[in-house]
Amino acid sequence: MRRTLLLGTAAAALIALGSYGAGATRNHGGVMRELGLGHLTFGHGRALFDIALTGGIILLIAAWVVLGRELTHGRAHMGVVRRAVLAWSAPLVFCAPILSRDVYSYLMQGAMLRDGFDPYTEGAAVNPGPLLLEVSHDWRNTTTPYGPLHLGIGTLITTVVGDNVSAGLVAYKLVSVAGFALIAYSVPRIASRIGGNPALAVWLGVANPLMLLHMLGGMHNEAVMVGLVCLGLSLCLGARYFTPGIALIALAVSLKATAAIALPFVVWMMYHRYRKPDHGSWAKMGIFVAVGAWSVVLSGFVVNLVTVLTGASWGWLAEISGNSKVVNPLAGPTLVADLVTPFLRLFDDNIAYNTVLAHTRSVATVLMLIGLVATWVVFRPRGAGTNRRAIMGTTAAYAVAFVTNSVTLPWYYASVLATAGTCHPPVVVKKVLVAGSVFVGLAFTGDGNHRLYEAWFLLLAAVASWLAAEWIYPARRGGVRRPSPGPGESPRGPRARGERQSGGPEVTRPR
Numbered sequence: 001m002r003r004t005l006l007l008g009t010a011a012a013a014l015i016a017l018g019s020y021g022a023g024a025t026r027n028h029g030g031v032m033r034e035l036g037l038g039h040l041t042f043g044h045g046r047a048l049f050d051i052a053l054t055g056g057i058i059l060l061i062a063a064w065v066v067l068g069r070e071l072t073h074g075r076a077h078m079g080v081v082r083r084a085v086l087a088w089s090a091p092l093v094f095c096a097p098i099l100s101r102d103v104y105s106y107l108m109q110g111a112m113l114r115d116g117f118d119p120y121t122e123g124a125a126v127n128p129g130p131l132l133l134e135v136s137h138d139w140r141n142t143t144t145p146y147g148p149l150h151l152g153i154g155t156l157i158t159t160v161v162g163d164n165v166s167a168g169l170v171a172y173k174l175v176s177v178a179g180f181a182l183i184a185y186s187v188p189r190i191a192s193r194i195g196g197n198p199a200l201a202v203w204l205g206v207a208n209p210l211m212l213l214h215m216l217g218g219m220h221n222e223a224v225m226v227g228l229v230c231l232g233l234s235l236c237l238g239a240r241y242f243t244p245g246i247a248l249i250a251l252a253v254s255l256k257a258t259a260a261i262a263l264p265f266v267v268w269m270m271y272h273r274y275r276k277p278d279h280g281s282w283a284k285m286g287i288f289v290a291v292g293a294w295s296v297v298l299s300g301f302v303v304n305l306v307t308v309l310t311g312a313s314w315g316w317l318a319e320i321s322g323n324s325k326v327v328n329p330l331a332g333p334t335l336v337a338d339l340v341t342p343f344l345r346l347f348d349d350n351i352a353y354n355t356v357l358a359h360t361r362s363v364a365t366v367l368m369l370i371g372l373v374a375t376w377v378v379f380r381p382r383g384a385g386t387n388r389r390a391i392m393g394t395t396a397a398y399a400v401a402f403v404t405n406s407v408t409l410p411w412y413y414a415s416v417l418a419t420a421g422t423c424h425p426p427v428v429v430k431k432v433l434v435a436g437s438v439f440v441g442l443a444f445t446g447d448g449n450h451r452l453y454e455a456w457f458l459l460l461a462a463v464a465s466w467l468a469a470e471w472i473y474p475a476r477r478g479g480v481r482r483p484s485p486g487p488g489e490s491p492r493g494p495r496a497r498g499e500r501q502s503g504g505p506e507v508t509r510p511r
């Protein structure tokens with residue numbers, strides 16, 4: 001396992017090195033220019049940085065796949081996975097922004113609120129300065145869909161560092177590290193409290209290249225949102241009272257509205273804990289209404305408090321739908337439009353792609369609402385496994401939301417990955433998650449562009465994804481091999497004597 005850990009660490013170091021020449025680099029200034037090496041960010045120099053960055057990503061994914069194989073076959077344990085997270089994330093703390101330029105928009109939006117502008121009604125172009133020069137041209141006239149906590153963080157940072165872009169990036173890196181640390185802390189605890197396998201949960205939801213690359217490398221605000229949601233869920237599962245956990249999830253909602261998807265499943269947990277077998281129908285209904293009302297009131301109070309403290313407004317509610325400029329097949333409506341439009345043009349050459357896309361997005365929005373409600377109903381309380389079902393439902397609901405959303409980007413799936421492994425999902429689900437992680441991990445370039453419409457990439461990435469999933473979870477005669485260790489088993493399987501998996505799952509009885 002030492003070689004696997006070293007491979008992943010070397011890969012992360014290559015990514016960090018390549019980020020300064022082939023990542024989402026500055027348009028003006030930056031480390032390389034300050035060192036007098038700005039010429040290396042163009043031409044052949046940039047090509048070498050790109051090789052380092054791309055090669056690092058491939059090697060990091062390879063190390064993660066090898067670790068998954070070792071874990072699944074009982075040759076690795078929680079301690080190894082934990083060391084992998086530490087070793088692989090450390091170099092990424094020092095890398096420049098990669099795979100997206102969003103962090104520059106985060107800084108700009110904070111500066112707008114600082115300077116008296118409203119990011120919910122005005123685009124970044126109203127506030128010229130050094131920060132605006134780094135914002136992607138696509139977003140300079142676009143409002144923000146993020147909540148008041150997001151603006152509050154950006155305002156605090158830009159108030160302290162001013163318009164110093166480099167200092168702002170360092171500050172946001174610290175914010176993303178804090179969010180990632182919350183994820184790493186909470187995920188194994190969620191798994192333990194619902195009878196899952198913490199080692200599997202951390203491998204799939206923390207050591208995952210998508211998490212490392214986009215939460216730490218890309219510095220997306222999802223790191224904080226997912227971290228707060230995971231910590232909130234962990235507290236709801238293990239604490240005596242639900243209020244602290246709900247408050248943390250509500251705090252996450254004040255950063256990004258999608259965090260609210262977890263709250264209805266917390267209501268199921270509360271309802272299950274407080275109802276008694278001898279309660280009548282009216283008593284149970286009263287408990288359900290009471291816990292639901294409390295979660296709504298508390299969440300509203302927290303979001304309103306954050307709004308007041310940050311000096312923001314409620315304008316973000318009108319912007320929740322986000323921007324429809326982004327078109328990639330990670331979003332279900334876009335994928336359907338990509339497949340359907342060529343067929344329709346066999347009958348009418350005048351059919352416009354954007355027209356088809358508008359219709360698929362409208363249909364998908366309806367399907368999202370239906371799917372979220374259906375998921376909440378399907379994963380309602382059922383006996384002793386209610387808490388596990390609630391986490392499964394949260395994961396499934398996030399998946400439904402992102403598959404049917406009009407715009408979906410790789411880091412959105414952090415909410416799915418963080419909790420997917422905590423409840424020890426079926427092998428077929430783990431195969432899908434592994435294949436999807438490999439595929440999407442390879443899809444984006446250092447500067448944020450993607451290869452999802454390039455035939456050569458689709459073929460090679462599809463093959464690599466399938467091979468990775470089959471290699472980790474190989475099929476055998478008579479069915480699919482059961483992964484080891486399972487819940488409560490040692491790293492060498494159920495027959496091992498005198499051993500217990502370090503940090504292994506602790507099966508607890510739901511309250």
